[in-house]
Amino acid sequence: MSVATVDEGPLLGPSFFLSRTALRSLALAHRDTYGAARPHPHVVIDGFLGERLATQLAGVFPGATGAPWMRRDHPEQAARLGQLQRKAFEGVHGALRHLLAELSGMAFLDFLETLTGVKGLIADPHFRGAGLHLTLRGGHLALHADFNRDRTRALSRRLTVLYYLNPGWEPAWGGDLELWNADLTRCEARIAPVLDRLVVMAHGDTHWHGHPAALACPEGRGRATVAAYFYTAEESPDAPEAHSALWAPPRP
Template identity: 25%
Template sequence: MIDRKKIALLICERLLMEQEMLRVNYINTRDSIGFFYIDNLLPVAIATAIAESFPTSSEMKLKKSLKEDKYISAQMDKHSEILEEVLYAFQDPQVVNLIAEICELQDIYPDEKLYAGGLSLMEKNQFLSPHLDNSHDKERQRWRVLNLLYYVTPEWKIEYGGNLEVWPNGLKAPQVTIESKFNRLAVMATHNDSLHSVSKVLVDKNRCCVSNYYFSDEPLKSSDTFHVTSFRGWPQEKIKDLVLRTDNFLRQTLRKFFKKGIVENPHYYKKE
């Protein structure tokens, strides 16, 4: 079994090979939604082992509503050991510091609890509507600043759907589509304007992703404010958009009175 430290070293080696290009890509998009992605992150044998170890949907929790339709899991002790190792490899200080350097950020922290992170799987017709991620960590002490998405479905094609969409100019302008390509890492800034979505999966295949968030004591933008995870409809979904915006308003209002919400979000790693 390859451990998280070795995986972290491999991640760093690959990032260092493309460091300047990745930095330029992020900086060039930073004024809207900063992002970059890198292919062939890990040796194919390791990436394939991660894919083959991914749990089935029956071993994960279904989140299904007007907002989203996907399977998730953060309880890593219930799954193959390699999945926990790769998740926490992204939390190795060398990896965190290198990604922070690429994005020209300081004092960035990983999240050991995997709050809203971990594993996700989408089957045919599943999706994730345009949304802003929750602005803070589980304890509402630090700001969420980076979203790391590592895709591990072999031979995935852009026409299969299930691709990351970022909306740098809002929903009234075209999105940027980032293919959920096998062995690709996508890193995206999270702030008050970082709308993103996952298009509907169109084939009978599982789109699998390993995700982490990084946090900071300060928001990415001085104009950032606290917000709950806030969903919208796609541009053609006018009625759905109205319903979701109303839902966002109501949940945001409740959080003014209940700082951590009425019900605790169960999506985090509950360690012994």
């Protein structure tokens, strides 16, 4: 069952919205799997938006020359395109921008909290380090543990969400997300980047992951990912005591 509903709006054209009710049922169905997963808490959910909507989103995902990508070619990551948030996702199709907004919204945050048990999650509307990613033939992402803080807002990173938009992805092309144990002695999970697959992972400084082998997809294809990161605030001893609204006394 898809968690998205489609609205044929007369002014803005077709759009979709995440169903809070359907997402809660999905979270309850997968939360035990998430907590028990190894090498660290994670879950893989297929058919997240439904094949029809996912195929449409994949069809408007920008290609290598279809957006003002920033390209990275380093030993740690090669032929990786990203950083469209630098220009506020200008030129990106409205359906993909809408998806990014929905991933930052109430229904999806409630879903993540029910799934993971982490309360008070905060989305990043600036998508620092996240947003849309496209890895081209020969590209890779070395094993790594993600950055742990949003320094701008003094928040602690808690979750990573990845959503794949790769129709017809062949196993021989590689690109599996690899999850390795804390001492980097073995890969304990491999996740293919197939169409309409959602991955939710806990953050941790020993939560090693990546797709380190060079992609063998055909020229003109790429590994398309939508990424979103989620944070929590920390208690501060200097924070004022919480109170409800302060009402001014009636004027004479």
